[in-house]
Each structure stands twice: as C-alpha cells, then as structure tokens.
Amino acid sequence: MAASQAAVQTVAEQQRTQETALKSIVAAVKDQPGHLEGRVERLETWLGKRAESQDASLKQVEKKVEEHSSTLAALPGGIDTVIERRTSTLERQVASIVEGQHKQAKKIDKVFTSVKAQQPQVIPGVDKESGALQRVKIVLPDGVDIPINRSGTDDAFDVFRARKKDGTLSFLRVEVPYYHYYTADRQLHLQGDWNAPFGHIADDVIASGTTKLLHDRLYTLWQGVRNAAHSSAAILEVGAWKGGSTRFLAEACRHFGKSGTIYSCDTFTGPVQVTAGIDGTRTAAQFEDISEDVRVSLQPYANVDVIKGDIETTASRIRDTTLSMLHVDVNVYQATLFTLNTFAPRLEPGGTIVVDDYGSVTCPGVKQSVDEFAAAHPQFRLTHLLTGQAALIRIVQ
Numbered sequence: 001m002a003a004s005q006a007a008v009q010t011v012a013e014q015q016r017t018q019e020t021a022l023k024s025i026v027a028a029v030k031d032q033p034g035h036l037e038g039r040v041e042r043l044e045t046w047l048g049k050r051a052e053s054q055d056a057s058l059k060q061v062e063k064k065v066e067e068h069s070s071t072l073a074a075l076p077g078g079i080d081t082v083i084e085r086r087t088s089t090l091e092r093q094v095a096s097i098v099e100g101q102h103k104q105a106k107k108i109d110k111v112f113t114s115v116k117a118q119q120p121q122v123i124p125g126v127d128k129e130s131g132a133l134q135r136v137k138i139v140l141p142d143g144v145d146i147p148i149n150r151s152g153t154d155d156a157f158d159v160f161r162a163r164k165k166d167g168t169l170s171f172l173r174v175e176v177p178y179y180h181y182y183t184a185d186r187q188l189h190l191q192g193d194w195n196a197p198f199g200h201i202a203d204d205v206i207a208s209g210t211t212k213l214l215h216d217r218l219y220t221l222w223q224g225v226r227n228a229a230h231s232s233a234a235i236l237e238v239g240a241w242k243g244g245s246t247r248f249l250a251e252a253c254r255h256f257g258k259s260g261t262i263y264s265c266d267t268f269t270g271p272v273q274v275t276a277g278i279d280g281t282r283t284a285a286q287f288e289d290i291s292e293d294v295r296v297s298l299q300p301y302a303n304v305d306v307i308k309g310d311i312e313t314t315a316s317r318i319r320d321t322t323l324s325m326l327h328v329d330v331n332v333y334q335a336t337l338f339t340l341n342t343f344a345p346r347l348e349p350g351g352t353i354v355v356d357d358y359g360s361v362t363c364p365g366v367k368q369s370v371d372e373f374a375a376a377h378p379q380f381r382l383t384h385l386l387t388g389q390a391a392l393i394r395i396v397q
C-alpha cells in the first residue's frame with residue numbers, strides 16, 4: 001500500500017524533473033536567431049499539453065491505487081491470501097472432476113464385469129462393402145440381443161457403448177480388437193536379442209518416423225533376415241513408404257553379416273490401383289513424391305537399391321533370379337497379388353515372405369490376395385501371425 005503510493009510519487013517526481021529540463025531547453029532555444037521562433041512556440045504548446053495529460057493520467061493512477069488499497073486493506077493477509085484461496089478453490093474443483101471420472105469409470109467397470117460374468121456372445125458385424133467394423137451385437141445367455149453402436153476407436157480397439165432402457169443394463173463398454181492382432185510394445189521382453197541389438201535398432205528406426213511398423217512386426221522381419229543370413233541372394237521390399245522398413249532390413253543384414261542387394265520399391269507417391277469392393281474403404285490417395293528423401297536417407301547403405309514406380313512396371317529392373325526374402329507392404333489387393341505371383345517363385349527354399357496387414361480389417365484386399373496365392377501355391381506354407389502379418393515360407397522347390 002504505502003509502497004504503491006510511494007511509486008506514484010516517484011513517477012510524479014520524475015515527470016516534474018523532465019518538465020523542468022524541457023522548460024530550460026525551450027528557454028535556451030528562445031535566445032536563438034528568428035528562424036527557430038515558430039518551433040519554440042510549437043514546443044511550448046506541446047509541453048503544456050503534455051504536462052496536462054500527464055497530470056490527468058497520474059490522477060487516474062492515484063485514484064485506482066486508492067480504490068485498490070481499500071479492497072486490499074479489507075482482506076486479511078493481503079493479495080497473497082487472495083491468490084492462495086483462488087488456487088485452492090481451483091484445485092478442489094479439479095479434484096472433484098477427477099473423483100467424478102473415477103466413480104463413473106468404476107460404475108462402467110461394474111456393469112461391464114457383471115455382463116461379462118453372464119458370458120455374453122460378442123458378434124462383430126463387419127460392413128460388407130467397406131470391410132470396416134461397424135456394428136457389434138451382444139447376445140446374453142438369456143437370449144437378449146443388444147445391438148450396440150460404435151462410438152469411437154481407442155488405440156487398437158473399437159469401443160462400443162449401449163444403453164438398455166429396461167433397467168437390466170444401463171451402460172456397456174465393449175472392446176473389439178480393431179485389428180485382428182496384438183501389438184507388442186517395448187514392455188514385452190523377449191529373450192536374447194530383444195534389447196540389443198534388435199531393440200536399439202528398432203527404437204531408432206521407429207523414432208525416425210519413417211516406418212509405420214512397430215517392434216512386433218519389425219521383429220518378424222528381423223527373424224526373416226536372420227534365417228536368410230547364410231544366403232547372398234537379394235532381399236526385395238515392395239512398399240517402402242518413407243524407407244524406414246528398408247533401413248531396418250539393411251541394419252539387420254549388417255548385424256547378421258548378410259550380403260546381397262536390398263531392393264526398396266515404391267511409387268513413393270501412394271498406391272496405384274485400389275480395387276473397388278475388395279480393398280474396403282481404401283482410396284488411391286496420392287501423396288507428394290518422397291523418393292528423393294528416401295534415397296538420401298538410405299545412401300549410407302551401399303547395398304540398397306531404391307526403385308521408384310509402380311511395381312508392375314519396375315519389376316523388370318529386379319533381375320536377380322533368386323531372392324532370399326520378400327517383404328510386401330502395399331495395403332492393396334492388386335499390387336500384393338502381382339508381387340507374390342511375380343517374385344515368390346524366385347524365393348529360395350526356406351526363404352520367408354512377410355506380408356504386412358494380412359490381419360488388418362482395413363486392408364481386406366491383402367488377405368484376399370495372400371489367400372488366393374497360398375491356395376494356388378502349396379509349396380508355400382502360410383502362417384497368420386498375431387502381429388497382423390502373414391508369413392509364407394517356401395517349404396519345397
């Protein structure tokens with residue numbers, strides 16, 4: 001309080017000093033020759049107005065300090081107490097919101113647990129046209145059907161909620177895996193080389209943002225390279241996007257001492273052909289050409305050959321008659337089937353083809369092409385991995 005008034009006085013004092021200084025300048029200038037006279041007059045007028053407005057604003061400040069001081073004087077403990085009170089009110093409000101959320105979550109869990117105890121049958125409804133998960137039907141043992149609607153996607157799950165009005169069920173949360181696979185994160189500890197070197201290489205590639213694959217799927221590729229390490233035949237990847245999976249393959253080859261070219265093929269502008277009715281809701285969305293960035297990022301690997309273009313037109317550039325491993329990650333039916341039909345016959349016995357997104361409901365065309373290929377080629381053994389990938393291993397020549 002006293003400090004505020006002292007501050008106002010100091011400002012007033014400074015203004016008076018300034019005014020005196022300006023007046024003495026004006027007085028000094030008045031003695032100068034005639035051509036300065038007009039200027040001096042203007043300066044005097046300006047000085048008068050300035051003094052007036054400064055007085056007025058100073059008075060306003062004083063008034064506000066007075067008003068403020070009476071409010072503050074009425075508060076025991078002053079401004080600090082006001083701030084403390086406001087903070088604790090806010091904290092209480094936040095705590096009660098959090099508590100409410102906890103109660104709500106407990107309520108939901110309770111209902112969910114009781115429904116689960118009745119062992120309901122959960123029937124996912126896949127939209128026939130898009131292949132996407134749209135509806136879910138819960139059938140309780142007493143035969144009650146509860147159709148419920150999708151209300152969002154929660155990480156790898158679709159979340160469905162329902163209200164049943166007859167009172168037996170008020171709220172229900174059902175999680176249906178969005179993808180038909182489980183994603184292993186880094187908390188999962190595999191024995192052996194999980195942390196180093198695999199984990200470190202995978203961490204590094206994932207952190208670079210150049211792959212959509214996570215540790216679980218990369219580990220499948222890691223094992224594919226390990227199993228092919230004895231061979232100097234090339235590795236072919238179709239669907240490299242920003243090059244992260246190619247870089248991972250190159251690092252794995254380096255680690256296992258595997259020689260041979262790694263072909264990294266992509267249009268680098270998105271899929272070429274999306275088949276209506278087979279590729280679900282996918283569209284042939286094109287993205288900006290990223291091939292140069294990919295080339296630059298893969299330059300440190302002398303054995304990597306980046307090939308840009310639709311695989312159906314660039315296939316002739318892969319002249320190797322023998323391949324030791326194939327990674328297909330193109331999301332769509334046509335390019336997957338073409339790649340399998342063209343390059344699988346060149347795979348060495350024991351070699352692995354890894355097809356990404358085989359278990360993904362958003363890529364129904366991938367599953368269809370792999371199934372068609374596997375049915376026509378019994379020399380390849382198909383395994384659906386819970387990572388969402390398919391492994392096709394050549395068991396005979």
Ligand SMILES: C[S@@+](CC[C@H](N)C(=O)[O-])C[C@H]1O[C@@H](n2cnc3c(N)ncnc32)[C@H](O)[C@@H]1O
Nearest residue numbers: 211212239241245266267270271310311330335
């Ligand atoms: C899911 S991304 C690949 C992801 C990548 N393997 C990773 O590590 O994240 C699918 C890629 O397939 C490519 N693609 C789709 N159809 C293709 C075709 N006919 N020829 C070449 N590339 C194609 C797309 O351009 C896209 O970059």
